Amino acid sequence: MTTVDVDDFDPHALTEQDFLDQVHSFQFWFDSVEGYLTDRPYGRPDATVEEPIDDARRDRLITSLCNYCVGETAALDGAAGLVQLAPDRNSKIFMATQVVDEARHLEVFLHRLRELGVGDPEREIERRAQPALVDFKGALLDLVAEGDWQAAVFAQNVILETMEYTVFRLHASTADAVTKDVLAGVIADERRHAGFGENDLGRALAIDPSGRVRLREIRTRLDAMVLGVFEAALADIGAPVEGHRQLASEYLDTVERLGLT
Amino acid sequence: MAEFLAQYSIQRWMEMCPQGYLEDTVYGHEPDAREPDELLADDDEREAAIRTTVSLVVGERCALAASSGLINAAPDHASKRFLATQTLDEARHVEIFTQRLYDLGVKKDDLESTINRYANPNLVKFAETLLEKVDAGDFVAGVVGQNIVLEGMAFTVFELLETGNREFNPKFSQTLKGTIADERRHVGFGENRIGSLIQQHPEKKPEIERMQQEMTYYMLATFSDSFSNVDPKSRPQPDAATGEADFHGTNLATATPEEMEAVLANTVLGEFKSRLARVGLEYQTPTVPA
Numbered sequence: 001m002t003t004v005d006v007d008d009f010d011p012h013a014l015t016e017q018d019f020l021d022q023v024h025s026f027q028f029w030f031d032s033v034e035g036y037l038t039d040r041p042y043g044r045p046d047a048t049v050e051e052p053i054d055d056a057r058r059d060r061l062i063t064s065l066c067n068y069c070v071g072e073t074a075a076l077d078g079a080a081g082l083v084q085l086a087p088d089r090n091s092k093i094f095m096a097t098q099v100v101d102e103a104r105h106l107e108v109f110l111h112r113l114r115e116l117g118v119g120d121p122e123r124e125i126e127r128r129a130q131p132a133l134v135d136f137k138g139a140l141l142d143l144v145a146e147g148d149w150q151a152a153v154f155a156q157n158v159i160l161e162t163m164e165y166t167v168f169r170l171h172a173s174t175a176d177a178v179t180k181d182v183l184a185g186v187i188a189d190e191r192r193h194a195g196f197g198e199n200d201l202g203r204a205l206a207i208d209p210s211g212r213v214r215l216r217e218i219r220t221r222l223d224a225m226v227l228g229v230f231e232a233a234l235a236d237i238g239a240p241v242e243g244h245r246q247l248a249s250e251y252l253d254t255v256e257r258l259g260l261t
Numbered sequence: 262m263a264e265f266l267a268q269y270s271i272q273r274w275m276e277m278c279p280q281g282y283l284e285d286t287v288y289g290h291e292p293d294a295r296e297p298d299e300l301l302a303d304d305d306e307r308e309a310a311i312r313t314t315v316s317l318v319v320g321e322r323c324a325l326a327a328s329s330g331l332i333n334a335a336p337d338h339a340s341k342r343f344l345a346t347q348t349l350d351e352a353r354h355v356e357i358f359t360q361r362l363y364d365l366g367v368k369k370d371d372l373e374s375t376i377n378r379y380a381n382p383n384l385v386k387f388a389e390t391l392l393e394k395v396d397a398g399d400f401v402a403g404v405v406g407q408n409i410v411l412e413g414m415a416f417t418v419f420e421l422l423e424t425g426n427r428e429f430n431p432k433f434s435q436t437l438k439g440t441i442a443d444e445r446r447h448v449g450f451g452e453n454r455i456g457s458l459i460q461q462h463p464e465k466k467p468e469i470e471r472m473q474q475e476m477t478y479y480m481l482a483t484f485s486d487s488f489s490n491v492d493p494k495s496r497p498q499p500d501a502a503t504g505e506a507d508f509h510g511t512n513l514a515t516a517t518p519e520e521m522e523a524v525l526a527n528t529v530l531g532e533f534k535s536r537l538a539r540v541g542l543e544y545q546t547p548t549v550p551a
Contacts, residue, residue, distance in 0.1 A: 021369075026353040030283075041272055076341060080332035083325065083348060089359065089372075092325065096352030099329060100274075103345030106338060107272065122338065141333070 021090060029097035032192065043108040044181040050115075051176050061179065062116055064171065064236045066128040068109045069121070071164060074137035076102040078156045081144035085152065094196055098157075101189040108182050115178070133229045136160075139222060150204060150211055151218050157197025159222060162254050163230045165190040166247045171237040194254070201258055209259070216260050274346040274446075289357040289439045294432035296364050311365050313422070315379035316487065317358040320415055323388035325351040327407040330395040334403065336458075343450050347408075350443040357436055381486050387411075387479035394472060401458050402469045408451025409536050410476045416444040417529045421521075424508045448536070456540040463541075470545045473537065478547035481526060488522035 079098040086092040113121040143152040172183040300306050328347040335341040391406040423437040506513040511524040534544040
């Protein structure tokens with residue numbers, strides 16, 4: 001594919017339709033990921049050296065990765081369902097790029113689990129999955145099954161992606177070198193997904209502010225579930241208390257920008 | 262099975278597709294490639310090209326809905342991941358064929374009305390038959406319908422169009438080559454994964470065979486409609502070097518529309534029969550020949 005320097009891309013120079021045509025395209029997706037995925041099999045450069053990890057840290061890492069797999073499977077199933085619900089071609093194509101991103105995340109985390117000596121990742125994921133995360137997955141897929149595009153985008157691309165973006169960044173700051181590399185590519189993707197969610201809902205709510213009431217109700221229903229999930233995730237990665245504050249602050253900033261506080 | 266599915270990982274897909282045969286392309290072709298001036302200058306030829314491209318968009322939209330819809334029904338992570346790559350492949354096909362409509366002069370505001378105007382009703386019914394199974398969460402029937410019937414048809418249609426446009430329209434030909442490479446992967450997954458699932462669920466065979474029969478009926482009706490609309494001027498152009506555009510023994514440069522329809526239908530049906538047999542299904546002839 002011909003490389004476009006996405007860093008020099010000026011969205012403000014485009015009309016809204018031209019912006020959507022460019023940003024929500026396979027071409028833009030490829031130009032975006034090419035920079036950070038080329039020559040990185042399973043999300044890591046070959047040159048990165050595995051560092052020694054003691055048993056307790058390894059066990060915590062496996063628990064974190066198992067729960068990341070649950071979250072990414074939820075995101076994969078959710079994004080796949082959203083392809084069907086997307087109200088226009090641009091959104092369908094963006095969601096298709098998100099589908100493959102989420103599948104890649106699942107793949108790199110499963111691969112990392114095997115590198116850490118987990119012989120049967122599927123069974124380990126089932127054993128270590130946080131029940132609250134499994135509940136959140138069910139709630140998200142219910143919204144998708146109901147055909148509620150706005151609510152599902154809010155749950156998936158705003159709530160879940162913002163939380164994952166924050167947890168993965170906190171984790172990357174203390175992770176071993178290989179896990180840090182793997183997380184770096186995932187974080188770059190999550191930023192794009194969260195941006196889509198905020199942009200899509202922001203435009204829709206600016207046209208029809210009445211949707212805010214319904215999204216506030218959904219937020220109230222999901223908040224406790226999601227915050228509980230990520231509190232546990234932060235505990236697994238040994239994040240300091242400031243990390244918990246950062247999580248709350250980034251999430252609240254996002255919902256405030258959408259007028260959903 | 263795990264080893265086979267590893268060939269369909271995201272990692273492998275990244276290496277083969279965006280970092281492989283799509284490298285240095287824009288919307289599936291070389292950045293400077295253009296539609297031929299003769300085509301753009303002739304209203305009849307341009308309309309025929311729009312009609313053909315609309316059929317490709319309709320088929321790819323169906324494939325996008327089906328592959329994404331099957332992810333939730335997939336019984337294992339590896340199948341989900343393969344279908345994720347297929348979802349993005351199909352979205353790319355929607356994008357590049359939509360872009361071709363713009364290149365042929367369709368205005369962005371007129372896209373949906375153009376598609377509605379030229380979409381073949383039998384092709385729409387073909388898509389609806391498949392999406393009914395997908396919506397019901399029937400993974401085995403969905404993959405047979407999508408990766409064997411739909412992709413098998415698309416693969417052959419793309420090959421015919423690619424052969425016919427190789428010299429006349431290198432831009433369209435290159436775009437098609439990339440999609441053919443994608444479809445080959447999709448068909449391969451369908452055959453491999455479904456074979457084992459059919460063995461586990463033999464009770465599903467009659468229902469799946471009925472779906473195949475119905476989809477085949479609408480496919481043949483679509484071919485019939487398409488070739489009855491062929492403008493003699495818009496037929497594939499002969500290869501400059503050989504004076505031929507050979508497709509399975511038929512010279513597309515000199516063939517009548519009836520001969521082109523026959524070679525296309527026979528090739529697709531031959532593919533169906535051998536692919537279905539490989540997964541343990543028996544090809545069903547449509548009840549009413551189209």
